Amino acid sequence: MIEEKYRKGQVVFRQGDPGDCLYYIRWGSVGVYVNYGAKNQEKLAELRAGDYFGEMGLIDNERRSATVISLDYDTVLNRISEQEFDEFLNENPARIVDILKRLSHKLRDTTKSYLEICKAVGESVGTQATEVDESKTYGFDENEKLRTIHDGVSMPADNEA
DSSP, X not given: OEEEEEOTTOEEEOTTSBOOEEEEEEESEEEEEESTTSTTOEEEEEEETTOEEOHHHHHHOOBOSSEEEEOSTTEEEEEEEHHHHHXXXXXXXXXXXXXXXXXXXXXXXXXXXHXXXXXXXXXXXXXHHHHHHHHSSTTSGGGXXXXXXXXXXXXXXXXXX
């Protein structure tokens, strides 16, 4: 286990980096962001001493799903390699349950957010669909303008195609 210190604003790892270790926060705090530095940047979480992060990439050997930034001066992290993690779990099997609970919590939060977004989009689309259905004219007076536009488009005859 390697102890690492980070200044406020310093990147611990970036979205897309290899997931080769996890971090335990000994002191300070970090922010977890998607699309860090872009216009659509979003802060997913703020983690404090006693929390850990990076376990998903370590468990599934996938790339980092977010960027992590130190939020405090002199944030102190323990960097735990895959081998150290395996040894730790072998020596402390009860910690597996803790990790699974935290992963489950993250999945529930993600699912809840996804469902809220789906509901909002569905309500928006549903309102628009209702407005269109209620008018039956799609914004045109008895569809006369649609017929005019349709009739004005020349379609090739079957033998020309």
